[in-house]
Amino acid sequence: MPARGDDPARAVSLRARLTRRLVAEGSIRSERVAAAFQAVPRHLFVPRVPLRIAYADDVVPMKRDADGMVISSVSQPSIVAVMLEQAAIRPDDHVLEIGSGGYNAALLRELAGRVTTVDIDPDVVGRAHAGLRRAGYDDVRVVQADGEFGVPDEAPYDRIVVTVGAWDIPTAWVDQLTPGGRIVVPLRLGEQTRSVAFQEVAGHLESLSAVRCGFVNMQGVGAHPEDDVPDLRAWERAELSVQAHRPGAELPPGIHLVRRHHTFTVRRLGAAGS
Template sequence: MSTITDAAKPLRTAMVDRVKAVGHASTPAVEEAMRIVPRHEFVPEASIEDAYADIAVITKSASDGSPLSCASAPTIVAMMLDQLQVEPGNRILEIGAGTGYNAALLTQLTGPGGAVTTVDIDPEVTAGARRGLDETGNDHVNVITRDGSLGAAENAPYDRIIFTVGAWDLTPAFWEQLAPDGRLVVPLRWRGQTRSVAFVRDGDALVSDSMELCGFVPMIGQEGERSGAIDSEDLVTLYWDADQTIDATKLSGVLDQSKETIWSKVLVGPQDPFDSIWLRITGRDSRICRISADRAAVDAGLCTPAIPIRSPALAEDDSLAYLVFRKIEEGTFELGAIGHGPNGRHLAGQLCHEIEAWNHDRNARPTVRVYLAATARSAHSFDQAMTHQTIEKTASRLVVTVS
């Protein structure tokens, strides 16, 4: 046995133990697969320690340094496999081949009676995945170089479809290729935030049954998100969807106007997640978007979002409000909002109202239904008395419903 194999065993054991400690790899099948498949053999350029650390291993970068392909952090991998609920004998389609590691895990889960197909648009990525799969005895996995938005009709229908790239839209291929009772797990982006959503098929609808915060390399060719700087030095940027009426030019210089700060009296601890405030608002307010502030903007006090690179904001015409917090005492923080512009105080108040509503049931999650954009009945397939927002993509339509 090689020295590297000897070293890998305890590191792999420790990796899976960490994953389970945070609540993932929750089934014996996912746990066993992660204990069996040698992650280090799929990331040969990483150190053995990095291969089993809870980090994403970047395997290809763009000229500006932004990642183009990677092996996702083990906790994210396990989380999504839990959501996918693979059963022995399943036929599985993976969009985003990565290093081939996830396809190897899927092969373990579906067993000899199943089949795994993985698709990626980048021939360098598929070549690397093919190599890693062949070297680990997974030569039966079908690796295809193709635009992932097309899926792989030649091996359809699929019991399970999983995306390991971030998607802004879902194309007709996935309705055509997913079995009638199938599950689809995708890091889906809407209103500036990304969630790994597990969908179950219900006729012409995909209906969410779990959602987890995540971040992924975006899928190539989906350009539905807009962005624009709102200050003269390009330090603060808004991100919004194509169907929203937000105009960054109208907001240019808004941060130089006097600010209105409103505090919600809602308290959180340092380990208390509050990202679902943003998720909830996507079903209640069409003005929700993402604000991102560079460190220089934060240090100068120009813009101080709760999480500088990724916080929810409400934007309307020439006014803006965004989520903030302040320290009350050691280990306790109060959530609030800062508004700018003529309607800034009102928007800040609206954001605080949403914080208070979230505080009444912090575990509540909206339901997301996805339809093909041409499906007329989507507007009538849920209780109209419930609060909802319809989000128009290019090929699909999201209906986010808040109870």
């Protein structure tokens, strides 16, 4: 079997090659994100796979449920890079990651001053602890809890990065966000999931960008059937830059979509500003 993690020089070479590829493809656009990818040893977070797989631009499944469905994975590097660029993390930021595993938390730590990562699954939490320790990121706080509620005792957060598919933006996430802070979340919109970057602006969230993606589903209180649509009733107004919405999809009561120049505006009927 090919070497896994016992060939440091090969690991460095493959990591550099992956980083160059992501830069060339446009997934990485900034020097800081490129440096983070160069620094974090991804193979230490997927220790049971060969180096060539650890440094491929692909998802690495880590855990399946009783039906064989993947419920935990190490995400595809290209979408990880895109989301980090969407988050625009600054050196002094405090970042909350919802949905753990370790690798993305290590990348976040390269970019931010403080990182807290939370997951509901004790196996995932244990794996994140072990990987972060092996890679030298012992100062990342790993919490076992339902990410639907964030981690209030560490709040507020300048950035919240969600690495599981969500159907909603819980009030707790917004409450734990600093004014002007940013949430990046893979949001289920009809039949598609898009990584949407939201900025807090004067008490509401406005989207800055949206990129098509795919993630394992959220567990815990935030879990919903596949055909659910986002319930954004917690906000008076939120703008989603998306290209399509499933025709005929039933929206929650009090919500409608208005198309304006290829942008859907989600409004709460009767709310201020609607």
